[in-house]
Amino acid sequence: MPTLTNKDVKIAQKHLKMKQKMITSPCLRVDADLIIPGRGQPIKNGSLISSDAKIILVCKTDILGPEHAKIPPITVPVLMPGMWDCHMHFMGVEKTAVDDMVMVPPAIAGARSAKDIVATLNAGFTSVRELAGYGSDLSKVISEGWLPGPNIYPAVSILSQTAGHGDAHSLPLNLLNDRMRHGLPFYLCDGVGECIKAVRIQIRRGAKVIKVATTGGVLSLIDDPQMQQFSAKELEAIVEEATRSDRIVAAHCHGRKGIMAALRAGCRTIEHGSYLDQEAIELMLEMNAILVPTRSIIEYGLQHAEAFTKESYAKMIKVSEAHKKSYQLAVNAGIRIALGTDLGFSSPTIRFNHGMNGGEFRYAVDAGMTSLEAIEAGTANGPETLGLQAPKSGQLKPGYDADFIALSGNPMKDIDILADPGKVTHVWKAGHLHKSPTKPCGLLT
Ligand SMILES: [Zn+2]
Incomplete structure (x- = not known):
């Protein structure tokens, strides 16, 4: 073995020092009149310190130690965690019917989605659980630094039975099968064997959560939101296969039978949940399931x-009134709730576009939550919808991701502040400032 000379040791030490310099970025300090931590009580006159994409300290400014007190702060009125939208889609579609959605070429969907991911981040949403769409591909573009966008936790394609919510009922099945094999965000599977394979394919394509339709839907053509889809055996196979890879299953369901079947099979999040009754509420509590109500799309739909x-x-x-009652029932019963919007269109004529995610907080308050509870549902509760894939995010706490936003006003006094991207003055993701009053998130930055 060759012996190291003094010169070799010096060169090695120099390289080590350079490496340390590269990975240890200077601390960032943000002072706020009010810090809303996501979970727990707000802090008046507080400071947050982050370093290397992680939060390292959150406390009252007057107790900062000397090493942090000397860091020049950015001062803002209100600081809170970057928001989470736990049910949305980057599909790049301009029409609302499933039969139209499946015909959009992926390159067009991707080009439209470029604007959408920027709009999402600009609105203060630093993380999304994307329950079918092109999120897995888009997240690669974001991590390359090519486009600014949120952290995307994707499901890849929605699993649906033939003639189910993810089927395009008016199109030839062969055509659909062909498009499915080329990355369509809809995936048909029937019988236990196909269901198991379908889960494995989504994981292979980057799924962090598995999405399944256990009832009919609103935007699909001939199926009924009240009817159950997939048999109990198929659902159990999907959940078992997902669990083997530490993925939880999110169930799109409106009708009671499909809600109960999803819960009994072990699906951990109930998406929409329009026809909850007392029995379903009790089973949700027993299974510790989370409700993602997606009120935004229903409110938009009623008006358009x-x-x-x-x-x-x-x-x-038909669904909207039942959904309203279910939401209130769930809030009263203390069901865990995470906010999601079901945003998914990219069109200047459909005014339900990405960036409007923050409107969901108002509906949470209307359903009976306090402002602080609604903020927790849209921040701290978000990662919990990912089970074992959950990042440390959604709270301003040491060790958590340095994803946080500043607001021009207090959302505990006016929840609608969260719905207005103009009032989200700063957005930090992984400690990097993506938006400030002088520099909005842009495609050409
Ligand atoms: Zn959806």
Whole structure:
């Protein structure tokens, strides 16, 4: 073995020092009149210190130690965690019917989504659970630094039975199968064997969560939101296969039968949950399941009949009242709730576009939450919808991701502040400042 000379040791020490310099970025300090930590009580006149993409300290400014007190701060009125949208889609579609969605070429969907991911970050949403769409591919573009965007935790494709919510009922099945094999965000599977394979394919393509439709839906053509889809055996196979890879299963479900079947099979999040009754609430509590109510799309749908097919609009009207009651029932019963919008369109004519995610907080308050509870549902509760894939995010706490936003006003006094990207003055993701009053998030930065 060759012996090291003094010169060799000096060179090695120099390289080590250079490496340490590269990985130890200077601390960032933000002072705020009010810090809303996501979970727990707000702090008046507080400071947050982060370093290397992680939060290292959150406390009252007057107790900062000398090494942090000397860091020049950025001063803002209100600081809170970057928000989470736990149910949305980057699909790049301009029409609302499933039959139209499946015909959009992936390159067009990707180009439209470029604007959408920037709009999401600009609105203060630093993380999304993307329950079918092109999020897995887009997250690679974001991590390359090519586009600014949120952390995306994708499901890849929604699993649906043939004739189910993810089927395009008016199109030839062969055509759909062909598009499915080329990365379509909809995936048909029938029988236990195909269901197991379908889960494995989504994981292979980057899924952090598995999405399954256990009832019919509103935007699909002929199926009924009240009818159960997939048999108990198929659902159990999907959950078992997902669990083997530490993925939880998110169930799209409106009707009671599909909600109960999803919960009994072990699905951990109930998406929409429009027809909850006392028995379903009790089973949710027993299973420690999370409800993601997605009120935004229903409220938008009620006001914009023109954006939907006649069949979808009729279904929307029917579902909306039941959904309102279910949401209130869940809040009263103390069900864990995480906010999601079901945003998924990219069109200047459909005014339900990415960046409007923060409107969901108002509906949470309308359903009976306090402002602070609604903020927790849209921040700290978000990662919990990912089970063992959950990042340390959604709270301003040491060791958590340095994803936080500043607001021009107090959302505990006016929850609608969160709905206005203009009032989200700063956005930090992984400690990097993506938006400030002089520099909005942009495609060309
Ligand atoms: Zn959805």
